Amino acid sequence: xxxxxxxxxxxxxxxxxxxxxxxxxxxxxxxxxxxxxxxxxxxxxxxxxxxxxxxxxxxxxxxxxxxxxxxxxxxxxxxxxxxxxxxxxxxxxxxxxxxxxxxxxxxxxxxxxxxxxxxxxxxxxxxxxxxxxxxxxxxxxxxxxxxxxxxxxxxxxxxxxxxxxxxxxxxxxxxxxxxxxxxxxxxxxxxxxxxxxxxxxxxxxxxxxxxxxxxxxxxxxxxxxxxxxxxxxxxxxxxxxx
Amino acid sequence: xxxxxxxxxxxxxxxxxxxxxxxxxxxxxxxxxxxxxxxxxxxxxxxxxxxxxxxxxxxxxxxxxxxxxxxxxxxxxxxxxxxxxxxxxxxxxxxxxxxxxxxxxxxxxxxxxxxxxxxxxxxxxxxxxxxxxxxxxxxxxxxxxxxxxxxxxxxxxxxxxxxxxxxxxxxxxxxxxxxxxxxxxxxxxxxxxxxxxxxxxxxxxxxxxxxxxxxxxxxxxxxxxxxxxxxxxxxxxxxxxxxxxxxxxxxxxxxxxxxxxxxxx
Numbered sequence: 377x378x379x380x381x382x383x384x385x386x387x388x389x390x391x392x393x394x395x396x397x398x399x400x401x402x403x404x405x406x407x408x409x410x411x412x413x414x415x416x417x418x419x420x421x422x423x424x425x426x427x428x429x430x431x432x433x434x435x436x437x438x439x440x441x442x443x444x445x446x447x448x449x450x451x452x453x454x455x456x457x458x459x460x461x462x463x464x465x466x467x468x469x470x471x472x473x474x475x476x477x478x479x480x481x482x483x484x485x486x487x488x489x490x491x492x493x494x495x496x497x498x499x500x501x502x503x504x505x506x507x508x509x510x511x512x513x514x515x516x517x518x519x520x521x522x523x524x525x526x527x528x529x530x531x532x533x534x535x536x537x538x539x540x541x542x543x544x545x546x547x548x549x550x551x552x553x554x555x556x557x558x559x560x561x562x563x564x565x566x567x568x569x570x571x572x573x574x575x576x577x578x579x580x581x582x583x584x585x586x587x588x589x590x591x592x593x594x595x596x597x598x599x600x601x602x603x604x605x606x607x608x609x610x611x612x613x614x615x616x617x618x
Numbered sequence: 619x620x621x622x623x624x625x626x627x628x629x630x631x632x633x634x635x636x637x638x639x640x641x642x643x644x645x646x647x648x649x650x651x652x653x654x655x656x657x658x659x660x661x662x663x664x665x666x667x668x669x670x671x672x673x674x675x676x677x678x679x680x681x682x683x684x685x686x687x688x689x690x691x692x693x694x695x696x697x698x699x700x701x702x703x704x705x706x707x708x709x710x711x712x713x714x715x716x717x718x719x720x721x722x723x724x725x726x727x728x729x730x731x732x733x734x735x736x737x738x739x740x741x742x743x744x745x746x747x748x749x750x751x752x753x754x755x756x757x758x759x760x761x762x763x764x765x766x767x768x769x770x771x772x773x774x775x776x777x778x779x780x781x782x783x784x785x786x787x788x789x790x791x792x793x794x795x796x797x798x799x800x801x802x803x804x805x806x807x808x809x810x811x812x813x814x815x816x817x818x819x820x821x822x823x824x825x826x827x828x829x830x831x832x833x834x835x836x837x838x839x840x841x842x843x844x845x846x847x848x849x850x851x852x853x854x855x856x857x858x859x860x861x862x863x864x865x866x867x868x869x870x871x872x873x874x875x876x877x878x879x880x881x882x883x
């Protein structure tokens with residue numbers, strides 16, 4: 377379980393997040409939604425320890441998050457990862473990165489690690505790309521390889537920041553279908569996303585964020601009033617009744 | 619006989635100097651911090667001036683000075699949210715100015731500035747040759763011992779840290795060793811030309827090979843070739859050795875561009 381209490385965060389006097397209280401239970405497929413600048417990615421970065429926590433607390437499995445992160449790997453797919461497209465790494469090298477922290481300083485990867493990395497690539501249906509240079513992969517292929525890296529350590533938490541950003545519509549659908557499979561296999565999936573239609577189809581729990589928390593509830597309990605509060609009056613809600 | 623001993627020392631100095639810088643070259647190139655190599659070599663000028671003014675050991679004083687300034691650059695960039703490139707430019711210019719002022723204070727001191735600006739392998743002593751040998755060994759041990767960490771640090775330092783690699787520690791060791799490489803190579807390679815030998819071998823290697831470990835090996839081999847051939851050319855044509863080696867490395871780089879153009883995609 378991830379438990380956030382009284383979290384506020386600001387940069388240069390500008391409030392990004394204000395008084396956030398949130399609990400995410402194990403096994404959920406959580407979507408964090410909100411307009412641009414709502415603090416969604418910042419919230420993820422605080423949970424993952426990329427940003428220092430100025431106030432409030434974050435606990436993972438009852439342990440302060442930074443202590444937990446030192447001991448446990450966590451699967452993370454960033455919104456945009458800075459790297460040189462000509463960097464001489466293969467897809468397999470990239471996935472092995474997810475296991476690097478398990479090895480002592482200076483130790484080399486062994487066959488056991490390579491097999492685990494290949495298994496992760498198999499899970500994301502990219503095993504055939506293992507030896508390909510990362511610069512030759514398409515956006516969708518790269519996203520699946522990054523997902524394999526997030527999975528290789530077998531963390532029970534999988535955290536994704538706008539995974540659909542570099543995918544087309546069919547790519548997004550198949551990517552979220554894969555996430556659902558992983559969720560059904562026991563992973564807690566937390567994703568930031570703008571694609572409300574896809575989210576409503578796949579996610580079980582919705583966190584509506586716009587600087588403050590406007591809801592954190594089961595997806596089917598979110599109504600138009602909450603959406604208006606989150607996105608402002610400009611949003612047009614089309615309710616579907618299947 | 620003494621003449622051949624002198625010649626051998628000079629050739630070995632050229633080779634060891636070029637190889638030590640070439641081993642670091644792929645990491646400097648991939649991390650896009652070649653400007654830092656340029657800056658540290660200029661910052662070393664102020665360190666040399668301090669050592670001369672105070673009569674202290676030249677190498678150690680310069681090394682400590684360069685390491686302290688490189689740490690100050692990181693601190694200033696972080697503390698005052700100054701772009702690192704700007705902080706480096708400030709320290710580079712101020713160090714050069716400081717060096718000139720300090721040297722001018724030593725009235726009547728006969729300082730061979732040109733040999734430090736452009737390097738001269740013919741002036742390398744036996745003791746300095748051993749230092750260069752030690753440096754190559756240290757570089758090899760560092761790269762072989764921490765290859766995995768250096769690989770992912772070069773890919774993306776923030777993500778390397780996230781995946782629980784000791785990126786900050788390895789980065790600090792990298793910076794200290796980079797500073798040591800620049801300072802120890804000043805006599806052989808020169809303030810102006812040392813950074814060229816940090817960039818060119820790997821830029822050429824990455825046009826020829828596709829793996830980082832192959833690029834490290836390829837850079838070292840290219841550097842050996844350029845050092846021996848550059849030395850021979852400079853000897854026969856009576857040209858400055860450091861400049862000849864750099865020009866030869868550049869010719870190899872141009873040749874590698876043509877190779878890349880011909881190579882299958």
